[in-house]
Amino acid sequence: MVGTAIEWYDYFLYAAAAGMIFKDVYFGPLGPAAGTLVAFLSVGLSFIFRPIGAVLAGHFGDRWGRRKVLMITLILMGGATTLIGILPTYATIGAAAPILLIVLRIIQGISAGGEWGGAVLMAVEHAPVHRRGIMGAAPQIGVPAGLLLSSGVLAVMSYVAPGEAFTQWGWRVPFLLSFLLIIVGFYIRHGVEESPVFEEIAARQENVKMPLVQLFRRHGVLVLLLALVFAGNGAAGYMTTGGFIQNYATDPAGSIGLERGAVLNAVTLSAASWLICTLCAGLVSDFIGRRNTYIIGFLVQIAGICALFPLVNTRSIGMLTLGLVFLSIGLGFTYGQQSALYAELFPASVRFSGVSVTYAIGAILGGAFAPTIAQALLQNTGTTGAITIYLVIMSVIALAAVLLLRDRKGIPLGPEHEKLQRLSPVRGIGTTDYTKITMD
Incomplete structure (x- = not known):
């Protein structure tokens, strides 16, 4: 959880700064409208490189640990x-500044592509069978924790260095703090033992030489469906984690024009709500299953999406906070159980590749350019109604993908059960009887 929180603190920090700062200090010469679009594009650009990180991490994670x-x-x-x-x-x-910024963002994308899969498997493969949901929620909690931490630090700096001082130097302090967080995270991760499932794979000398090839050859449909599941969560989630709401609500040239510190406080509070709901979703999924938890979560998320912009457009910081908190309930219940779901649907030999690549593809389909799409829809239509329709469509597609999956809660994860794990978890493909899978 701590390691993932540090990773996503860094990632979300960039996204928030892109909408509030980078659009001016790095992309300002393009003009206000184009500068904002390019700033959000730089957020999404890193997602294109996340599959590279996922492929590399999956390959070496399945082979080296x-x-x-x-x-x-x-x-x-x-x-x-x-x-x-x-x-x-x-x-x-001059122009070297935005170029170097984009290069560093690409490095962040490669790192993020490899981070999540490893963190998920370390949590789930260490967990008792009946607690995979709640323990798998640990790295999931790290994501809203990273948002909470990044928004919180930015909010503090907006008061320490108000107005022009924040634009000149205040925004840099949260980025420089990352150096200290690296030391903390490295110390914690250095003390964590290797996954017992991987140690068993290594002991049995059953490492797959080309896990990515095997993944798409045997599990291509599953990869697509799981990517769509995450895309539905990511598109809605990146309204805040991608910096769109922060920019929309604080832009002095826009119709809302709320104070920056107050908006950052609202985002911080919603991140705390997201964290709690993510934990609850993992716990609930251990009782009612991953699939049922997702169904509930997407229904709540759709309701939150429909309420979000009407509340934000009241120009009340209280209503904005309510809208973000309401949305975060659905985001939590379409995210907390994801670790356990992904781990239980892929065979041990290609599991790291499966969860990493699927997550990266889902991030591209959902979160990568969601802020850019939202900004383009806003500029072309002049209202937020089109954004709501876009986010609802993404959520409905994700819900449909969930309905096509079988729940494999409790399936053994070790390599000795590889034959069972390879049976199709997609409804309509195969005729497997999963009722014999127990929690023993």
């Missing part, structure tokens, strides 16, 4: 974030 990969991703992410904190602006070094 989960722990080593997690150490590397932590250093890559933290190092890139720290360098952003000292990067000169366009006014200082």
